[in-house]
Amino acid sequence: MKIVRYCPAKSRKCGRLGLLVERPEGAYVLDLARARVWAFPGSRQSPIPNDVLPLLRSGQKALTMAQKVLDAALRRWDDLPFGVAMPLGDVRLEAPIGRPGKIICPGLNFRKHLEETQGPGAKPPEKPYGFLKAPSSVIGPDDPIIMPIWTQKLDYEVELAAVIGVGGTNIPREEALQHVAGYTILNDVSAREVQAAERQAGFLTLGKSFPTSCPMGPYLLTADELPDPHVLSMELRVNGEIRQQGHTSDLIHDFSAIIAYWSRMGLEPGDVISSGTPSGVALGREPDTSWYLKPGDVVEARIERLGTLRNPVAAPVG
Numbered sequence: 001m002k003i004v005r006y007c008p009a010k011s012r013k014c015g016r017l018g019l020l021v022e023r024p025e026g027a028y029v030l031d032l033a034r035a036r037v038w039a040f041p042g043s044r045q046s047p048i049p050n051d052v053l054p055l056l057r058s059g060q061k062a063l064t065m066a067q068k069v070l071d072a073a074l075r076r077w078d079d080l081p082f083g084v085a086m087p088l089g090d091v092r093l094e095a096p097i098g099r100p101g102k103i104i105c106p107g108l109n110f111r112k113h114l115e116e117t118q119g120p121g122a123k124p125p126e127k128p129y130g131f132l133k134a135p136s137s138v139i140g141p142d143d144p145i146i147m148p149i150w151t152q153k154l155d156y157e158v159e160l161a162a163v164i165g166v167g168g169t170n171i172p173r174e175e176a177l178q179h180v181a182g183y184t185i186l187n188d189v190s191a192r193e194v195q196a197a198e199r200q201a202g203f204l205t206l207g208k209s210f211p212t213s214c215p216m217g218p219y220l221l222t223a224d225e226l227p228d229p230h231v232l233s234m235e236l237r238v239n240g241e242i243r244q245q246g247h248t249s250d251l252i253h254d255f256s257a258i259i260a261y262w263s264r265m266g267l268e269p270g271d272v273i274s275s276g277t278p279s280g281v282a283l284g285r286e287p288d289t290s291w292y293l294k295p296g297d298v299v300e301a302r303i304e305r306l307g308t309l310r311n312p313v314a315a316p317v318g
Contacts, residue, residue, distance in 0.1 A: 109276025116284035134209035144314035151191035157277035246278020
């Protein structure tokens with residue numbers, strides 16, 4: 001399933017839970033709560049929560065019910081009442097996890113990215129390391145990345161993100177992927193000169209967690225449809241120009257390793273753990289600074305099977 005959060009056209013009721021359905025005539029968003037009432041009227045079967053986080057917290061039973069609703073809708077698509085399924089163009093998609101409890105981002109976790117930033121022959125880290133990105137930094141598809149007034153080195157990083165479905169602490173590596181609800185795209189937007197100054201002091205906060213620095217989406221692909229996250233091509237374009245190309249097989253520490261490692265801090269449903277980024281970031285071009293983002297740019301992050309996450313870059317407001 002492709003799980004989305006969305007706003008209906010001309011409505012302020014955002015954060016509704018839906019499924020992205022691709023049909024020969026076009027793409028639609030199926031409203032899960034409304035479709036559940038239509039498909040199983042008067043049923044005592046499990047209700048469908050109306051947001052992604054409550055859905056994940058409800059466990060496999062709720063996901064199974066969502067699949068039953070989708071199956072019923074696909075069998076009787078032409079019988080769906082008005083407002084149960086809407087053309088994709090008539091809604092606005094939001095980040096699939098609007099306010100994660102934690103966003104954990106590994107650093108230098110792709111071999112080629114390690115080489116472009118640390119030099120050829122750089123030694124891979126023996127254990128995962130990284131930083132927490134603020135949940136308040138999350139934005140959705142087509143939302144603007146607002147360039148802070150205090151940076152001239154705004155950079156992009158396409159990343160695969162695993163969303164936790166079953167929480168746990170000290171998860172064994174061989175069981176780690178069983179805790180994943182699904183996968184989505186994350187763009188780890190960074191203010192590089194601030195990041196560099198903070199790194200000298202031994203921490204990362206502002207350079208990675210300012211408002212709008214975490215675009216996410218466009219949907220959450222459930223893990224049953226992607227049993228192996230290490231077989232995916234990745235790409236990022238700025239204004240149509242390819243900047244990053246990579247593959248999740250290039251990970252230094254795979255998802256089993258990074259989930260097991262960070263489960264020591266305790267993981268909960270809805271927590272997000274990203275992959276790190278492949279080579280091709282603007283930082284890797286220095287002293288040439290022409291690849292850093294500027295207002296008016298359009299960033300498109302694509303990962304195989306997960307669609308495209310598109311965000312324009314905007315000037316500061318006020």
